[in-house]
Ligand SMILES: Nc1ncnc2c1ncn2[C@@H]1O[C@H](COP(=O)(O)OP(=O)(O)OP(=O)(O)O)[C@@H](O)[C@H]1O
């Protein structure tokens with residue numbers, strides 16, 4: 001085997017995942033550089049969220065490998081899995097806040113339960129993280145059900161970055177936010193990568209947002225990565241699928257299964 | 262439709278379910294009950310499962326004790342054995358009706374609530390979120406509920422025993438014309454320690470069943486609100502049936518000597 005490229009933080013090799021007869025990931029190969037920001041684009045239902053869950057280990061791939069720092073994490077269990085998991089932070093597409101806990105405790109959860117930080121100290125950190133996503137300290141005492149969808153998304157984001165993980169997965173961080181708040185969140189993601197030195201993988205459908213946060217972009221189609229390049233190349237990728245997607249054209253090589261009259 | 266194929270499908274389905282349950286049981290015991298312990302979660306569950314069940318269990322026991330006194334009196338007069346009312350009420354409540362009725366009532370309340378809560382957490386990805394925050398759902402969610410079930414059910418049954426006997430006493434004194442002192446003396450004289458402890462042992466097992474069924478069906482629910490609804494029903498039905506079956510097995514074991 002060739003000498004391992006230490007600049008590669010996350011690598012997927014031939015990752016496959018099916019649900020029953022339906023193949024979602026059909027051999028994903030992907031490399032993510034350390035301290036870079038990768039944006040995943042692709043149609044609705046193309047398997048972007050499933051791919052993130054395979055990377056973090058919530059879903060077990062049917063085949064292939066997920067390597068973190070060159071270590072095959074695909075079959076880790078118990079303590080080893082915990083060790084790898086503690087390096088991740090994840091924002092879920094649905095926010096997935098704990099609705100039995102107040103907002104501040106949601107944000108502080110990983111600090112209190114995972115790292116054994118005292119509740120008082122964790123609360124201070126939580127309030128600080130909430131401020132970073134544009135939420136005042138009074139929001140901390142509300143319950144998730146009392147928040148709007150966009151606010152929930154931002155709390156989920158604060159929770160994902162609260163423990164300063166080295167790898168952060170954002171599943172549609174700006175969906176459901178107004179354009180100004182979306183731009184603020186984009187900035188937060190960029191600064192998390194640049195200042196904290198995290199590696200970020202984000203899913204977005206919003207090309208303007210992708211241009212702001214991405215160093216690189218990868219497009220997933222029919223269970224494979226069909227294009228992967230830097231954000232500067234995306235406008236002349238020479239790939240008709242990418243072109244159709246970033247310009248949002250109804251006509252092109254990508255067929256959506258919609259019944260036409 | 263081919264009846265053999267139908268039978269085969271049902272058998273396979275049952276076997277698969279039994280396998281899933283065994284695996285869940287193993288995880289619940291070996292992961293959920295070993296440290297690390299979430300004391301705060303445990304305290305919350307003690308209140309929800311134990312304390313909040315007090316009214317339901319108390320009322321059930323009170324009326325059951327009363328109705329038992331009435332029925333035994335009616336039956337007893339046929340054999341001139343009215344004097345046995347107090348001791349039979351005490352025996353019936355402590356050995357059978359206290360633990361079983363408390364178990365069934367708590368199953369209805371608590372298994373359903375646990376299944377609905379965990380089921381909702383499952384379908385809204387909150388359980389996945391727990392995992393990403395380095396928290397084992399077996400330890401955080403299942404362990405505290407099982408401990409609370411096993412510990413609080415016997416406590417509830419002690420209270421049910423007292424209230425049930427009191428219900429019989431009140432009916433005995435006020436409707437059936439028993440002498441208060443004699444009634445109480447008969448209750449105390451004939452009641453053995455073992456009558457009470459056997460009921461408490463049973464109820465600890467019922468508490469385990471209630472929490473386990475709630476958690477199991479919650480964890481295996483899928484498909485939105487409908488799936489959570491189905492999990493809730495299944496939790497109550499399976500907990501109730503398992504309680505009655507376990508009750509029979511334990512009764513025949515505990516009283517076989
Ligand atoms: N737990 C699951 N069980 C069965 N099928 C699933 C499951 N999770 C995802 N799928 C299927 O996998 C496919 C990809 O889902 P995924 O959520 O990854 O899409 P996506 O690319 O994130 O879409 P969107 O942009 O709409 O969020 C879908 O067709 C979905 O039906």
Ligand SMILES: [Mg+2]
Pocket residue numbers: 048049050093171
């Ligand atoms: Mg998705």
